[in-house]
Amino acid sequence: MYVAVKGGKRAIQNAHAWLAEERRGDTSVAELSVAQIREQLSLAVNRVMAEGSLYDPDLAALAIKQARGDLIEAIFLIRAYRTTLPRFGASAPVETGEMACDRRISATFKDLPGGQVLGPTFDYTHRLLDFKLAAEGETAEAPRREADQGPVPHVTEFLNKEGLIEEAPEDDTTPPDLTREPLEMPADRALRLQALTRADEGFTLSMAYSTQRGYARNHAFVGELRIGTVPVEMEIPELGFAIEIGEITLTECETVNQFKGSKTEPPQFTRGYGLVFGQTERKAISMALVDRALRWEELGEDNVGAPAQDAEFVLYHADNIQATGFLEHIKLPHYVDFQSELELVRKLRREVEASQGQHKEAAE
Amino acid sequence: MKDSFDPNADRKAWMGLMAKAPEGRVTALLDAALSRPAFTWLRAPEVGSVMVRGRAGGTGAPFNLGEMTVTRCALTLDTGEVGHAYIQGRRKGDAEAAALVDALMQTERAADLRAKVLDPLAREQAQRRTDRAEKAAATKVDFFTMVRGED
Numbered sequence: 465m466y467v468a469v470k471g472g473k474r475a476i477q478n479a480h481a482w483l484a485e486e487r488r489g490d491t492s493v494a495e496l497s498v499a500q501i502r503e504q505l506s507l508a509v510n511r512v513m514a515e516g517s518l519y520d521p522d523l524a525a526l527a528i529k530q531a532r533g534d535l536i537e538a539i540f541l542i543r544a545y546r547t548t549l550p551r552f553g554a555s556a557p558v559e560t561g562e563m564a565c566d567r568r569i570s571a572t573f574k575d576l577p578g579g580q581v582l583g584p585t586f587d588y589t590h591r592l593l594d595f596k597l598a599a600e601g602e603t604a605e606a607p608r609r610e611a612d613q614g615p616v617p618h619v620t621e622f623l624n625k626e627g628l629i630e631e632a633p634e635d636d637t638t639p640p641d642l643t644r645e646p647l648e649m650p651a652d653r654a655l656r657l658q659a660l661t662r663a664d665e666g667f668t669l670s671m672a673y674s675t676q677r678g679y680a681r682n683h684a685f686v687g688e689l690r691i692g693t694v695p696v697e698m699e700i701p702e703l704g705f706a707i708e709i710g711e712i713t714l715t716e717c718e719t720v721n722q723f724k725g726s727k728t729e730p731p732q733f734t735r736g737y738g739l740v741f742g743q744t745e746r747k748a749i750s751m752a753l754v755d756r757a758l759r760w761e762e763l764g765e766d767n768v769g770a771p772a773q774d775a776e777f778v779l780y781h782a783d784n785i786q787a788t789g790f791l792e793h794i795k796l797p798h799y800v801d802f803q804s805e806l807e808l809v810r811k812l813r814r815e816v817e818a819s820q821g822q823h824k825e826a827a828e
Numbered sequence: 829m830k831d832s833f834d835p836n837a838d839r840k841a842w843m844g845l846m847a848k849a850p851e852g853r854v855t856a857l858l859d860a861a862l863s864r865p866a867f868t869w870l871r872a873p874e875v876g877s878v879m880v881r882g883r884a885g886g887t888g889a890p891f892n893l894g895e896m897t898v899t900r901c902a903l904t905l906d907t908g909e910v911g912h913a914y915i916q917g918r919r920k921g922d923a924e925a926a927a928l929v930d931a932l933m934q935t936e937r938a939a940d941l942r943a944k945v946l947d948p949l950a951r952e953q954a955q956r957r958t959d960r961a962e963k964a965a966a967t968k969v970d971f972f973t974m975v976r977g978e979d
Contacts, residue, residue: 654892
């Protein structure tokens with residue numbers, strides 16, 4: 465048997481040359497710049513940063529351009545680039561209570577200190593195509609109002625005063641890091657949160673939706689959703705003190721979940737948590753719902769066998785780069801594998817035919 | 829973090845300001861302020877990542893959120909002062925400029941640099957922050973209760 469293992473080089477080079485040409489598209493149409501993608505497709509950029517697990521808007525925009533807008537391919541490029549970077553250290557945990565909020569809403573409290581701030585949202589739009597955007601034109605400046613720039617307290621602090629909500633006491637355990645050690649079960653909450661924040665948005669959304677439809681329903685309210693910037697601070701060993709090394713945009717979602725109490729916990733509201741790079745609110749809400757569903761064990765709830773309660777199922781299938789890597793590899797040459805399968809099927813057939821022949825003879 | 833007796837408070841503030849400045853800004857302000865002094869590298873500019881952490885529930889146990897790109901370098905002026913820079917993004921030129929400012933802020937040129945580099949950066953940063961805060965404030969909901977027609 466002869467199996468060709470070489471000879472694709474020219475075909476591959478030509479395929480990549482054509483890919484580059486197709487990426488550029490019609491040359492009579494102006495080429496997109498990386499800055500245009502960064503500024504005008506910023507939610508795509510945010511998704512690539514969140515799931516690529518690397519905050520760098522310019523790199524994410526470049527990846528989107530290179531990937532022809534295929535966001536999972538772009539995330540793949542970012543993940544690959546990330547592995548080339550030396551790690552300087554880890555930041556102090558970001559203080560989301562100090563966030564400079566662009567948006568901050570609560571579905572549970574109408575009148576809350578700091579107010580309901582809608583921010584640049586798609587909510588309440590009519591979802592009608594705006595043909596004005598098809599024509600080039602200037603955008604009017606957004607209206608302004610005098611602002612109090614003090615920190616905006618978290619909504620859960622109000623419920624905490626009555627002791628009606630589960631507390632999240634401060635703790636300084638060094639968290640596990642799935643980029644350094646392979647993800648293994650059982651996964652503690654810190655590891656689950658790391659896996660979820662970089663998880664595929666579509667997968668996370670669907671898992672969260674399944675809990676709303678009744679598979680491990682946990683009655684989530686969005687206690688608070690906030691989007692804004694926080695400084696990132698890191699201890700610098702050569703200086704001996706911590707400095708701010710940058711500023712990032714984050715979306716944070718805290719759900720407040722009805723909880724009848726369990727063997728170990730009194731009736732109270734429990735919490736689910738989502739925190740994601742960029743303006744990524746669908747993902748952050750989804751993350752909070754899935755986080756809450758995965759907490760059944762520590763809260764002493766029953767495992768009803770729902771997919772969203774199964775940490776192994778959720779965490780091992782949430783990463784779109786692992787998933788697409790395994791899925792797409794099956795289109796690559798498997799000639800030898802298949803050849804052996806073919807031999808096997810032929811052999812089985814011969815055996816079946818031979819035994820059928822014997823049966824026939826015996827019957828005659 | 830805002831420790832009033834912190835002897836490093838000043839330096840922390842200027843290093844943080846330069847880390848968050850937009851691309852090219854520290855370089856432009858430094859070069860407009862003075863001609864660069866001679867220096868030697870302690871650590872040439874290097875791009876790497878920092879793992880950003882968050883806390884479960886905003887206040888609980890830390891978890892790894894994802895990395896960010898950071899450029900760092902360290903240098904020493906011929907007069908002996910050491911300057912460090914850790915700035916967001918992949919910006920070797922800006923990291924060099926930030927480390928020079930950090931070193932020069934330890935010399936007699938500090939007042940001049942503060943006026944020509946740090947104060948403008950601080951003003952621009954405050955303006956960017958105010959711009960967003962005011963647009964956000966304009967989207968704040970003013971609830972009012974409809975008076976129901978019962979009497």
